Amino acid sequence: MSLFTRNNVRITGDGAATMVFAHGFGCDQTMWRFLAPSFAGAFRTVTYDLTGSGGSDLGAYDRDKYGSLHGHADDVLEILDACGAGPVVFVGHSVSAMIGLLATIKAPERFAAQVMVGPSPCYINDGDYVGGFSRADIDELLETMDANYLGWSSSMAPAIMGAPDRPELGRELTDSFCRNDPEIAKHFARVTFLSDHRADLPLSRVPALILQCSDDMIAPLSVGDYLHRHLPASTLHVIDNIGHCPHLSAPTESSQAIDAFLAQTLR
Numbered sequence: 001m002s003l004f005t006r007n008n009v010r011i012t013g014d015g016a017a018t019m020v021f022a023h024g025f026g027c028d029q030t031m032w033r034f035l036a037p038s039f040a041g042a043f044r045t046v047t048y049d050l051t052g053s054g055g056s057d058l059g060a061y062d063r064d065k066y067g068s069l070h071g072h073a074d075d076v077l078e079i080l081d082a083c084g085a086g087p088v089v090f091v092g093h094s095v096s097a098m099i100g101l102l103a104t105i106k107a108p109e110r111f112a113a114q115v116m117v118g119p120s121p122c123y124i125n126d127g128d129y130v131g132g133f134s135r136a137d138i139d140e141l142l143e144t145m146d147a148n149y150l151g152w153s154s155s156m157a158p159a160i161m162g163a164p165d166r167p168e169l170g171r172e173l174t175d176s177f178c179r180n181d182p183e184i185a186k187h188f189a190r191v192t193f194l195s196d197h198r199a200d201l202p203l204s205r206v207p208a209l210i211l212q213c214s215d216d217m218i219a220p221l222s223v224g225d226y227l228h229r230h231l232p233a234s235t236l237h238v239i240d241n242i243g244h245c246p247h248l249s250a251p252t253e254s255s256q257a258i259d260a261f262l263a264q265t266l267r
Contacts, residue, residue, distance in 0.1 A: 003078055007048040008055035013040035017086040017112065017266070020046045020079065024094030024118070024245075025192050026153070026177040026185060028054025031093070034251035039258075046083050050096070051075055052184040061184050069095070069195055073102035080110055087112030089262065093247060094118050094218065095192045102197070104206040111206045113265045115258055118244050119210060119227060120219040122196040129198070130222040138193050145186055153177035160218060162243020169248055201230040208234040209261040211254060213241040235261055 003009060010029065019039050021032040029047035036045050050072055052061035065071035076099060080088055088111050092100035097119030104111045123131045124138055133141075145152045157177045158170030177185070208231055212224040221238065228236040237257045241250040 003075070003082055006051060006057045006060045007075060007079060009046065009048045009079060009083060011044060011046050011083055012036075013043055013045045015041070015043040015086075017043050017089065018046060018080070018084045019043040019089045019091060020048075020076070020084070022048065022076070022090070022092045022096035022099060023050065023053070024096055025188060026053075026157070026173070026180055027093070028176060028179075030054075031176070031245070031248060032091075035091075035247045035254055035258075038251075038255050043089070044083075044085050046079065048079060050099075050188075052188060053180060058181055058184065063187055066188070067191060069099050069191065069197070070102055072096075072099045073106060076100065076103040077107055077110070080107075084110065087266070089113045089115065089266075091115040091117065091258070092119070094120070094244065095195075098195065098197050098200075101200060101204050101208075104204045105200060108204070108206055113207045113209070113262065114204075115209045115211060115261070116227070117211045117247055117254070118213065118216060118219045120223045121198045121201060121227065123193050123218075124196070129226065130220065132218065132220045132223065133193075141193065142186075142190060145189055149182040149186060150178055160244045161249065162213070162215065162217075162241070162245070163249035164242060166249060169245070172248075173245070198226075198230070201227065202232060205232050207265045209258065209265075210234055210236045211246065211257055212236070212238050213243055213246050213250075214238055215242040216244050218244040235264075237261070 090100040097116035157174035
């Protein structure tokens with residue numbers, strides 16, 4: 001199977017370097033429509049759907065392969081083999097920030113930089129680590145999703161989006177969640193919310209921008225601080241914004257932060 005079919009890959013721009021955009025849980029590549037075009041003049045920009053999400057080939061979703069984020073990281077490297085040109089900047093939202101991290105560990109020579117939008121290496125509080133949720137919180141979230149995925153999506157998506165002054169974005173995220181195959185989404189949710197990649201952080205030496213919102217229910221500021229302390233060559237930038245999706249709700253601020261980071265990193 002062509003990975004262009006498997007992952008619904010789209011390429012624009014013709015720059016000497018490549019910028020790859022990977023969406024978060026429940027989303028698809030259309031979530032980058034406010035951000036990716038601003039980089040198409042300087043980069044070859046690649047957007048794609050995670051296997052099992054969006055317009056990907058749902059038949060390619062293998063629960064064993066994608067039983068951890070490493071399966072998705074392997075997909076990233078395959079996409080780079082087929083589409084990448086020159087140094088690669090990987091931009092990952094939420095869970096895809098960790099997917100990108102794992103890819104940089106597997107093949108550091110392929111990457112010039114990584115941009116993590118709303119990242120979290122572990123969602124569950126553990127001792128002094130504050131991930132934002134107790135294990136009981138996550139278990140309840142997953143149980144609710146199992147019982148009524150569409151209902152869970154309708155209630156959770158607007159809260160995750162935030163952006164109280166732009167309710168249409170919350171409705172868009174709800175629709176995106178609801179379009180996903182419920183069984184795949186529930187499996188991917190368990191992989192996402194039960195993952196713990198804190199031990200992997202020191203292994204990635206690729207320069208990283210940690211891009212966070214000041215008020216994010218999924219990735220609180222404590223998580224960004226933790227990432228910045230444990231991820232070598234990292235820069236932390238906090239946007240004054242409510243929600244988990246600044247590439248949609250604050251695209252100008254997000255683009256400016258990425259531009260400033262890349263100006264320092266790729267010079």
